[in-house]
Amino acid sequence: MSKARFLHRRAFLRGVAGVSVGLPLLESIGGGPLQAQEAQPQKRFLSFHSSSGVETDRFWPQIGALSAASFAGRGTEALASYADRILIPRGVHGYPVGTWTGHSEATCQALTAAAHVDTVAQGASIDQVIAKALNPAGREALVVRPGGRDGGVAGFNSISYRAAGQRAEAESNPYRTYRALMGMAPAAPPDPSQPADEAEQRLLAKRQSVIDLVRAEFVELRRLDLSQSDQEKLDMHFQLIRDVEVGMTQNPTAVGCSVDVATTAQLGALDANTVEANANFPSVARLFVKLLGLALACGYTRSAVLQWGAAVAGSPTYTWDGMNHSFRHHPLSHGTTEDFNETMVAGYKDMLFAIDRWNTGEFVKLLDLLDSYDEGGGRSLLDNTLVLYTNEFSHGQGHTTGDLPIVIAGAKGTFQTGKSLLLSGSKADIAGVTGTNGQSHRLLCTVLNAVGVPTERWNGGSELTELRAT
Amino acid sequence: MTRSRNTRTRALAALVALGFCGCTGAVGDGTVAPAAGGASGAPVAGSPSNGGSSRGGTNTGGTSSVVPAAGALSNGGADTGGAGKAPAPSVDEFDVDPSTAADGVPVASRVLRLGYADYDRTVADLLHLPVKRSTDFPAEQPNLGPYEDLGARRVSEPLQNEYVLSAEALAAELATNAAAFNQVVGCATANTACRDSFIDAFGKQAYRRPLTESEKTRYRTLFDRGPELVASGDALKDGVRLVVEAVLQSPNFLYRIEAGRGVSDAQGALLTDYEIAVRLSYLFWGTLPDRELLLAADGGKLSTAAGIVEQAKRLAASPRVVDRVLDFHERWLQLDDLSGVSKDPAKFPLFSAGLVSSMVEETRRFVEEVTLTQNGGVRSLLTAPIGFVNDDLARLYGLNGSFGPGLQRVEFDGSTQRLGILTQAAFLSGHSSATTRTSPILRGVFVLRRLACLDIPPPPPGAEMQEPEQPSAQPLRTTREYFTWKTSMSQCATCHTVINPVGFAFEKFDAIGQLRSLEADAPVDASGTLGLPDGDIVFDGARELVTELAERSRVRACYAKNWLQYAYARKETALDLRTLASLAKGLATDAFGARDVLVSMTQSAAFSHLPIRE
Structure with missing residues (x-):
């Protein structure tokens, strides 16, 4: 076995839109201000999606103006510090109407609002649409998920879809995500006998020569008589190789993008065999949060999804930070010990409440991290990122998708903030309302426009302009 | 914990009444509801759609038991490496004279990306290095069937990066490993002759064909730039490093590309x-x-x-x-699902990660013994009364004696109720998703789909939220009683009257495979009937069920179909019928093991011809 696990402090070799970003830098993540990359703030999107609903009796603050006091004693209490910077829309109902009846539907439709066939969404999710519009060619949205998976229903493990019928696998191992972020940074340590700059230049020249050869081979393969799908497969691969070349031949722009020593050590110590184990959920989730901050700050991607655990059989059992539950989140959301049985758990609502409070606390830590990146012009990374909190259900026991739990954070100046706003013509009612104003496809349309992907209609739903800042 | 079923039922009924669930509205959706199956309610078997369902049929493990296959057809839309256009034959049609059955060349991909396991073995063999790089590769969609659809596998950006890093790391490692380097390079002087012989031989191995002249020229040019681009002071090593790096990133290495020899026979274009x-x-x-x-x-x-x-x-x-024989059987049996299984430690103190490893290892040893050592087929897999146990497994199986930590071969007698692969702890535990009880639906669906190749559709949307409005007249003590009640509404019963009894056959084994006669102080009932197109099987317990299944031609045909999908990395088509019929015929004897199965599959037109281009 020779598994190279050299994680050293390096920056990404490639950045946004083919612009290479700087080489070794000293800033560690969350550790201080970074230089602005561009004069214009770049808009970004981050989805935070959890499952099994919330304890609806104690989740939301009152509708109306928000202050820190609005959150006292609620499942969302940790949001108090962001009271004036967030928007909590109420009366958003799952779309397509009438099909959000199970986890299969709720999971695959969360970011697609598309019809589904056998748990597979028949349309792309907005994270991938945003990535396609804003990222360098070929770079998909970064999709990660801490925790275990549902072994039977693959759809519970990722909410991201490249296109109709094409689910994007969520990465569960932060070490592999880190490698993806590192891109072409060498896996082996530099040769200490050679000057760093010279070694770097030689590495790039070597790669260029190899790429030239490989490219010639791809060109020759075009002579083969292949089906369209085979040809597309090779073309897509070829495109990824060409991107490397573009990235290397442009002038790097310095930006601080590296991982601190302690995090590097944590990443290097991860064991692929236990990374999905329940006990590791908090540590793995927090590593993902750090990496997502890095990926968004450093221009690796402008669209990412943090799926806060898989649904149903992959849902976590909360056994940390004061919670000592014996049953997974999913059966608890039904008040039972197993996914499907009738054995009730005494006090399950308090357990759900504790889960909501912990999840919201971690969500706020994510906001704090994004807010710690100064992107210049008086704006933080959070100010430039639309963070969308969603949940597959409102009421987990009833699988209800009426009045879904939604929080919009970040994207400074784009939305009305400091309030919980009931959509006109809708109701804050988990039973759901069939009026068109509150449907989730309209929320997704609104998000697309807010991050700079003009979209008149998303699966038929137009923008909810009443949410936007005036 | 208290039993308050009625409360919950009422709550659910109220939610339904308020329109919260909407589940009843989804029932009868033509895309997912089973076809009307006559008086018995049996789903239509052996329809031409079996090809599609076989893919779906593979996705039944490790999940909530009333949604056995919600993700079943999840990759259907993305399946670009698809099989022929002609409808796939049903397993009912395999029982024909192979010499008269169709044997043709299907539509399939000509560009197969190496799977991760294939990449690892290929690199290790090519470089003579004991390496396994794919652990760092990005997660891919898991296979949904017993086969990996290599034609549909693509290269993503993170994977491309990993290919580059892997190539660089492996080339560097080769340069520092003298033994491997000498085997790979075969000469020791940095001259033109050494360069050329290395490129010719190494290139031929890696590309799995002789290099073309233009390929050779490119590699020679690259090799010569070693002193400039690597600059270690050793021109031979530097040239070799460059060539190895490039070869490992070449599409001719990373894909199995088929172009054919440009000559056709009556059946189609020939492969080289x-x-x-x-x-x-x-x-x-x-x-x-x-x-x-x-x-x-x-x-x-x-x-x-x-x-x-x-x-x-x-x-x-x-x-x-x-390796390959075990890999097939692990996929067929869904042994992967065991990795995610967790059990209530209070109820199952025996259960541990170590026990799970022993379970998997037992099944692997058993498959090797039956299908390779004894040259048996699916009949023996289902009925060989042998096991491989260590002290932990012996305790689980209730065996006396000392076995130590390593697995020992044992013969089971009737008192153990163990007979063949479906009564082993690995299958029984892996098909129990719950932490405290069994999952008869998972077990039943496995038998119906993977052994009988019946077309069991995924449940309709929201099925898991459906529940009879009326509570059961009797208290629901056992798992059997619970699921019988839970699935008793007419819209569920169509399928579950078929699925449930098969799963109940295994109820004398608990969620980790221990024998039991009581559940919650009530006697376990493991009797039932499995309606198959070729006649019902009436059984009391798993032994009777598997003994009868083992004699069914349908089961042999189904096993053959699964094997063919694995071997050809695609779905079966009507043009594969001769191969399928030959396999089914061979398996009817008791001397047709995995080697015979594999060799048979090299004798088809599909194997020796260029796939038809879509």
């Missing part, structure tokens, strides 16, 4: 001898052709069925075939 060598080596060993196979290709000996069968038998006789 090298392309056939590649098919043989990846089928039997999951890696690149060895020296002997390449020599056979050099000599044009793979252009005939006899030449192919000679090499196939040689490859089958090697111990290297074991």
